[in-house]
Amino acid sequence: MPAIQIASFPASDAFLEALASDPEKIKAPLTGLLAAKGHTGSFFGLQVENGKTVYFVSVWESLEAHQAFTKDPNYGELIEKIKPAAAGPMERHHIDIKADAGTALASPATEFVVFTLKAGGTADKLVPLLEELGKGLDIAAGAHAPCVWGQCVEDKTKFLLIVGWDTVAAHWEAVKEGTDLHKTVGKILAVTDLSIAHSLLKQG
Incomplete structure (x- = not known):
């Protein structure tokens, strides 16, 4: 894999x-x-x-x-x-990961998210929500599918997500209040804390 x-x-x-x-x-x-x-x-x-x-x-x-x-x-x-x-x-x-990460990483803008399980949160609760989020992100306007995510090998309380976008602004537009993605993120926040950052990556 x-x-x-x-x-x-x-x-x-x-x-x-x-x-x-x-x-x-x-x-x-x-x-x-x-x-x-x-x-x-x-x-x-x-x-x-x-x-x-x-x-x-x-x-x-x-x-x-x-x-x-x-x-x-x-x-x-x-x-x-x-x-x-x-x-x-x-x-x-x-x-x-289960998909090719090259597209997300080579996109004009790349989003990195770290989800950390809260007390009482479990992988069994989070994984279906991340699957739901991933499906929504892959069809979002301005996204470069597929996104990739997985559980951290070193720390099982953390999950990482990588998403490619046309621009950083396209990401925020896709998850703004009132969208289905915003609702999914809300459900995820019930079981995790998350941090989000972006980078304009260059290939090494």
């Missing part, structure tokens, strides 16, 4: 300067990753909302393929090359 790693971290001044002046420099450290067995794509970008959080997403044929890469000498070299880009700790999540 395909898997995604979503990493985020506060950007260093050096990273922000490189991104503004010559984004191609940022791709250079990724050479070892691009050649890794089972790796099918990488994307990176800044969070739209704060302009300081970096998102780095790598797509794999399976979770096992990524885990195998972490034991490769190239992995340690990659981490050392990435360190100067970070001004703080890196948060990483893995999810297994």
Whole structure:
């Protein structure tokens, strides 16, 4: 089953300067990753909302393929090359997905949502609601279907959703009050807390 790693971290001044002046420099450290067995794509970008959080997403044929890469000498070299880009700790999540994530990640704007189960909330309650949400998002105006989502491998209380859009504004228009999607999100908020962010990703 395909898997995604979503990493985020506060950007260093050096990273922000490189991104503004010559984004191609940022791709250079990724050479070892691009050649890794089972790796099918990488994307990176800044969070739209704060302009300081970096998102780095790598797509794999399976979770096992990524885990195998972490034991490769190239992995340690990659981490050392990435360190100067970070001004703080890196948060990483893995999810297994059932659809191709390439469309959502290559869209003009990409939405990232983290759902965290509330006390009393369970995966059994949430999963049908996420299925309902996903179906609605895939036919929403301005969306780039399919969206992808899954339960976090490291923390079973978290679920992650990735959606591609024409623009950030298209997302907010699709889920505004009075829409069916808004109603579905309301039901989800009964069992989870959620955080939403967007990025204009570039392919690594």
